[in-house]
Amino acid sequence: MKQENVKKLIIATSVAAGAGVAAGVVKRMQERNRETARCKVSSGREGERQAYLIGGGLATMAAAAYLLQDGGFHGENIHIIEGLPILGGSNDGAGNMQNGFVCRGGRMLNEETYENFWDLFSTIPSLDWKGKSVTEEILNFDHLHPTHAQARLIDRYGVIQDVTSMQFNNTDRVLMTKLLATPEEKLDNVTIEEWFANSPHFFTTNFWYMWQTTFAFQKWSSAFEFRRYMNRMILEFPRIETLEGVTRTPYNQYESVILPLKAYLDGFGVDFSIKAVVKDIDFKEDAITVTDIHLNENGKERTIHLNEEDICIMTNGCMTDNATLGDYHHAPAFTPDAPMSGELWRKVAEKKPSLGDPTPFFGKPEETNWESFTVTMKGNKLLKMIEQFSGNIPGSGALMTFKDSSWLMSIVVAAQPHFKAQDADTTIFWGYGLYTKAIGDYVKKPMRECTGEELLLELLGHLHFEKDTKDILETVVNVIPCMMPYIDSQFQPRAKSDRPLVVPEGSTNFAMISQFVEIPEDMVFTEEYSVRAARIAVYTLLGIDKKICPVTPYNRNPKVLAVAAKTMLR
Structure with a gap:
């Protein structure tokens, strides 16, 4: 299957799944049949305050929910503008049984420390469990599928290491x-x-x-x-x-987190506009007050003028910008130039220095990249072998890391099925490597130049399953690699001032939300950070006197x- 067809498959499958599920929830919630992905940013209710949310990831969708729940907004006056052809940001998951499934990554949840995430999703109805919230659904699933890894580190000889000791001197x-x-x-x-x-x-x-x-x-x-x-x-x-503290979702996070949130927002008529790329934002000369948003919508230039009372909340960086996919026969391209969200952040920061500096985060892709891969197979031959090797059934083992791997390769086998479209005879698992320029230990090529087949062969070498290679390969549907040039960018060394505050000092109607804003005491690269940033943005801009769940x-x-x-x- 050609690389471009894999991309089309993922986009088409995800959009279809989102639209179908959302339509059913809209009917149940408000008995209204609204278009779920408009091609043009609507104008909302005339004379009423508008909110323009730039980016279609978890943070902006959470901000929309807070605008509805606590800000008194009508859904028609909330506009989520996304440059890609699908919503969800870095929370993704798509595919089918014929061409394989793909997750670029898996975001770890934690029951004790994701205070605002669980609070928000306790208000979002589950799509699969009538009368229950997403929080209830996830925690119930996790408690029934506890994590207790028994093969956390494996050496070059395929021996599971005793990791009771931290080995500090x-x-x-x-x-x-x-x-x-x-x-x-x-x-x-x-x-x-x-x-x-x-x-x-x-x-x-x-x-x-x-x-x-x-x-x-x-x-x-x-x-x-x-x-x-x-x-x-x-x-x-x-x-x-x-890794007993890892909290698992019933399915991949696109289906378990993004789709129910999207359905909830659809039920209130929130305006979603995809394939609309924001190119620039204008501010008043003497204040951080957004006056105009310039965008390219389906190939046409357009400007949205904001009234005094309108607000703008911008995603100022996305860690999966410029991600590319390969397939069983093709390696993914490494194309780090001009990351979409980073370029917009650079433009606004040049106008207003208090909006941070994207350079430390989006300036060194050789330091911030790593590569993941998703394996889809018919039957469970390989998963059974991994289970017997590790002592963990699917969904109970978390990461298995091959500590001597030149790529520092790790894999995780989720509870099956991990996608709603999976049938009983299809299994999947996910892996990643941190050092993509290194030569493999079994496939003598850099990871970033390897096809999906070669990534699987490297893994089988580390598992010492070579004698079963032929039989295993006969069960493969696809192995889809994903190169992400900026996936580690939020961890880059930087000055504290390089990350802007969610609502910068002097702002009257503008906020920034992402993994690249500054929230005291909290940690980036988490779902909690996105939701907390969204809540801070909405409550601060609207002057809402309501408690934000603090960092425990x-x-x-x-x-x-x-x-x-x-x-x-x-």
Whole structure:
């Protein structure tokens, strides 16, 4: 199957699934049959306040929900403008049984620390469980499918490692403790590697291999972000070897999170406009007040003029910008030039310096890329072999990392089915590698130059399943690689001022929401960050006096700290 056809398949399948499910919910909720993806940004109700949300990911969709629930907006006056032909941002999942399925990545959820995410989705009806919310649906599924990884790290000989010990030495412990106690303002532009320069041993520990691959850190990532993760996810530190804190969705996150939220917004008549690329934004000279939005809509230039009371909320960066797909016979292209969201952010930041600086995040794609792959197979031969090897049934094992892999390859087998379109005889799993320029250990090519077949062959080598290779390959439907040049960009070393506040000082009607805004104490690369940013934006711009769920201070809980200290000595 040709690479361009895979792209068309993913877009068409996802749009069809979203439209079909949404239409049914609209009928049940308000007995109205509205168009789910308009081709033109509508004008809303004449004379009423309008909200223009740039980008179609989780953050803007969450902002739309808050505008409805707490802001008193009518749905027709909320306009979500997305440049791509599908909504969902980085929460994706698509495909079919003939051509294979694909997820670019999987966003880890956590029951204890995703305060605003669970709060919002407790108000969003489940599509599959009548009378229940999405929060109830996800947590019920997760409690019935608990995670307890038994093969977290595997060495070059295919031996599962004992990862009970974190393997820290005293220097590691001192530097780790010192990092957690260091004020954030002293960590501008400092990398993890620089912080641990006096203890290269740190990067050989079980802890580093597990923490790195769970959250996709690199040695050259920001020490600032690493510190925040350690504080925010301190509950995960003592259970990092089993990943018991990972919360799973019933299906991929597009179907389990995005579709029900889209259906909810459709029920109120929110205006969705896809294939509408915002090219620039104009501001008043003396204030951060948006006056005009310039966009290219289906090939035509257009300007939206904002009235004084209107608001604009912009996604100022997307980590999956410029992502490309390959297939079983083709490697994905590496095309990092001119990321759509990064370019818009650059334009507005040049006009208003307080809107941050995208350069540290979107300027070094060789440092911020990694590559994932999704394997679709007929039958469960390979999954059964992985189950017997790991001791985990599908959905219970989380990441398996091949610690000696030159690509630092990891895989995860979700509970089956992971897509609603999967039949009982189709199985899928997902994997990724952090070092895409490195030569493979079994396929002697850089990961980024490998076809889907070659990625699978490399994996089978690490599993030492070579004698079964022929039989396994006969069951393959497709292996779809995905190259993402900016997937790690939010972890780049930077100054604190490079990330703008959600509502910049001096703003009267403008906010920014994404993984590239500054929210004190919280950690990027999470669903919670997107939802929290959306809530801050709406409440601040509209002056809503309602509590935003705070960051739970587990890192100041004496009992939690005692367990963490004990773990550091293991």
